[in-house]
Amino acid sequence: MYDKAFGTYSRMTCLYLRTLFTEDSMNITVHRTSYDGTLKELLRTNGGQWGASSVETAFTTWLNDVFGKDTINKWKIACYDEYCGLIQSIKAKIHSLRLSYDKTDEERFRVTSLIEYIRMSSHNRKTDFARMKLKENAVIVHDKLRVPAKVVRSWCDEPINKGIRHIADVLAMPAMNDVDTILLVGEFAECPLVQETMKKAFRGKKIVIPREPSRAVLRGAVLYGHQCDPMWKKYIK
Numbered sequence: 001m002y003d004k005a006f007g008t009y010s011r012m013t014c015l016y017l018r019t020l021f022t023e024d025s026m027n028i029t030v031h032r033t034s035y036d037g038t039l040k041e042l043l044r045t046n047g048g049q050w051g052a053s054s055v056e057t058a059f060t061t062w063l064n065d066v067f068g069k070d071t072i073n074k075w076k077i078a079c080y081d082e083y084c085g086l087i088q089s090i091k092a093k094i095h096s097l098r099l100s101y102d103k104t105d106e107e108r109f110r111v112t113s114l115i116e117y118i119r120m121s122s123h124n125r126k127t128d129f130a131r132m133k134l135k136e137n138a139v140i141v142h143d144k145l146r147v148p149a150k151v152v153r154s155w156c157d158e159p160i161n162k163g164i165r166h167i168a169d170v171l172a173m174p175a176m177n178d179v180d181t182i183l184l185v186g187e188f189a190e191c192p193l194v195q196e197t198m199k200k201a202f203r204g205k206k207i208v209i210p211r212e213p214s215r216a217v218l219r220g221a222v223l224y225g226h227q228c229d230p231m232w233k234k235y236i237k
Contacts, residue, residue, distance in 0.1 A: 015030065015178045016032075017182045018031060019182055019185070023051050025050060026188070027047035028043075028045070028166070028167060029046070030179060043170065050162045051186075052091065052094055052188040055159065058155035058158065059155050062151075066134050074121070079113045082112075096192070097152065098192045099192075099193055103148075108145065108146050111140070111143065111144070115143060138151065153193065160197050164201045182207050182208065184207060185214075190213050190214055
């Protein structure tokens with residue numbers, strides 16, 4: 001295993017679980033490092049559709065509940081660029097979410113074109129959007145949709161909790177008793193909420209998070225491409 005403090009590979013074995021949180025899924029595998037620095041895969045890659053895209057799905061479901069599925073679908077067709085911009089904004093919000101928050105914390109989304117579309121398609125075009133109360137204490141103030149942080153965080157609950165339960169099931173296997181480290185990589189792994197929830201769920205394990213988790217896979221692929229000798233033994237059973 002590479003030791004950043006000394007810039008060398010340590011001559012020791014280590015059993016660790018690698019968790020890859022991507023845009024679409026969460027995949028895990030278990031590796032053992034050998035004395036020569038190579039890896040042996042002890043558990044084939046497995047997981048589920050518990051990535052960041054699940055948060056986007058929860059967000060769009062919430063929008064459908066608030067404004068009506070038919071309204072959102074028609075607005076999406078009429079103002080596709082603005083719709084994509086709104087989806088991109090939730091991706092950006094994900095990377096700032098934390099486990100702890102203040103009750104007054106909220107996330108803001110610009111929904112100018114959505115408000116205008118609703119006003120133009122409404123029978124009452126004089127609807128006041130200066131301050132409109134919505135479900136779960138969300139409000140529209142002028143052209144901003146303000147959603148309590150608690151609600152936004154709840155959109156992440158399902159993928160994160162399913163991923164944690166799956167990891168816990170793997171770690172409960174007798175063959176995984178010696179796993180003491182969890183390596184967390186991937187785009188979704190950059191979310192502080194994911195990191196903090198993982199640390200809380202697996203207090204007895206060492207959680208290793210690279211400086212740029214989203215680039216870890218790319219860097220690994222580059223290193224693998226420059227290796228003359230095989231880096232690992234794959235699980236093929």
